Amino acid sequence: MESLIESWDGEFVVSYFDRPTGAWIFIGVHSTKLGVATGGTRLKTYPTPSAGLEDALKLSKGMTLKWAVLGLPRGGGKGVIAVPEDFADEDREGLFLRYGELVEKLGGIYETGPDLGTSSSDMDIISRKTSHVFGTSPEAGGAGGSGPATASGVFSAIKASCEYRFGDSSLDGRKILVQGVGGVGGELVRMLREAGAEVLLTDVEQERVKQFKDNLGIQYVEPEKAYEADCDVFSPCAVGGILNETTIPRLKAQIVCGAANNQLGKLSDLKLLRARGVLYAPDFVVNAGGAIYLLGLEKLKWSREKVEEEIRRIGDTLKSVYKEAETSAITTEEAALQIAERNLSKVS
Ligand SMILES: NC(=O)c1ccc[n+]([C@@H]2O[C@H](COP(=O)([O-])OP(=O)(O)OC[C@H]3O[C@@H](n4cnc5c(N)ncnc54)[C@H](O)[C@@H]3O)[C@@H](O)[C@H]2O)c1
Structure with missing residues (x-):
């Protein structure tokens, strides 16, 4: 893990071992140069915890570049929850509540949404602990599917x-x-x-x-x-x-x-x-387009017209x-x- 972090050019990474489930959580904050580090939370089983860390570091850098090429006011971040193979569905709520607490502790430097292995209902759980989340369900005030x-x-x-x-x-x-x-x-x-x-x-x-x-x-x-x-x-x-x-x-x-x-x-x-x-x-x-939609409507408080315009700008x-x-x-x-x-x- 040391060599992964040493060779990464990001700002910092948070690591957290979730004792009740045995999951490793990594939040890569690659860059806050253009704004709040923003990126989805991925839940997956990895061969080793360091493979999860590697993904968080790589994906958070990808987010920095994604927002920057589009000229959007956000930085790059990514959450990875590396769950053990026998992770049970009934442990999901507790895990996402603890993850929400961790995100809250970062004080708004990192904001997250759904990604591979997570959905709007998981974001709803996270939103019970922090406001630094987007992509919640319409019932929880979110913008719905992307x-x-x-x-x-x-x-x-x-x-x-x-x-x-x-x-x-x-x-x-x-x-x-x-x-x-x-x-x-x-x-x-x-x-x-x-x-x-x-x-x-x-x-x-x-x-x-x-x-x-x-x-x-x-x-x-x-x-x-x-x-x-x-x-x-x-x-x-x-x-x-x-x-x-x-x-x-x-x-x-x-x-x-x-x-x-x-x-x-x-x-x-x-x-x-x-x-x-x-x-x-x-x-x-x-x-x-999906990230622009969720972020634009829920966090940047853009109108629907502005969101559509920004999505069309992908072509430009x-x-x-x-x-x-x-x-x-x-x-x-x-x-x-x-x-x-x-x-x-x-x-x-
Ligand atoms: N949903 C989003 O907002 C979003 C945002 C960014 C990127 N993406 C990416 O776009 C892709 C599609 O996302 P989605 O939400 O529509 O996923 P999805 O799971 O709803 O749909 C994927 C479809 O691909 C089919 N498929 C799988 N393997 C295939 C193969 N070898 N050949 C042909 N079809 C195959 C599946 O049967 C399924 O119908 C994914 O790679 C996803 O990571 C999605």
Whole structure:
């Protein structure tokens, strides 16, 4: 753990051992330069506590860069709750109450919301101990699910990408494949259809697929055939790690733009995408709509119009990323990081 912390460039990390459950909690406060360190709380079983710490450190840095590239007034933070394999559901309430107390003790330097393994009902529990939480349920005064807002951000990102690549932001007649029709992808499919796109979809859950095939008549592609499907845009909205040395050579799409986190198998796969002439929209820019929605409505007290405007701005940010990548002859991911670093360096 010492070497992980020593090699990390963040501000501080809180570690807490939750004796009643045996869970390790890590809160990485990577940067408060642009504002309160803000990021979700992830609950997961890790092979070792240090793997949980590593995730908290890495993800909190990711949040710093995410807010900075978007020019939003927040810093980077992330909570990781590393639960043991036999963690029981009945221990959940107590664990989240103690986590809420810990967040409260930080005095507002860190604010958190839902992430992998946590939901709005967990945020409701945390909110009994601290006000430094967002993404609670509507019954508890929260803004509700973030899926539709994330889909709106992806939609605006796809339009911006089409404008950049094809010189036309209209989606009328564009062939777009959506991989994964869950909370985000399902909403995206509806928006794309409304905009006149020719939508193809794939999912591993046949029950989910059925409603889109039966009610909207959308073309289904088998999950394994999705990569070589004939389309203009491939939109990953399912799981991470799907862009790798076996899938990238099969892609027919000229644009990859979707919500899934960590789409690349490894960073060097970006070079493979670039060599094939595929325009890759960095996921951490594309999928910010949900966080903007929850944070904007609940914490920044923005109006719905302002929230929508900020979500639409994802497309503009992306266009700056593409331009910077082209001018500096770097990958789009490198360009996004460069813009984020520049925004951070403006603040002393
Ligand atoms: N929900 C949000 O607001 C949000 C915000 C940021 C990022 N994301 C990311 O976007 C992605 C989708 O989120 P979601 O909330 O819609 O998740 P979800 O669980 O509701 O939906 C994911 C869908 O993908 C399908 N799927 C899983 N593996 C697949 C595969 N190999 N091929 C095809 N389909 C597959 C699942 O069956 C499911 O229908 C995730 O990677 C998530 O981390 C979501």
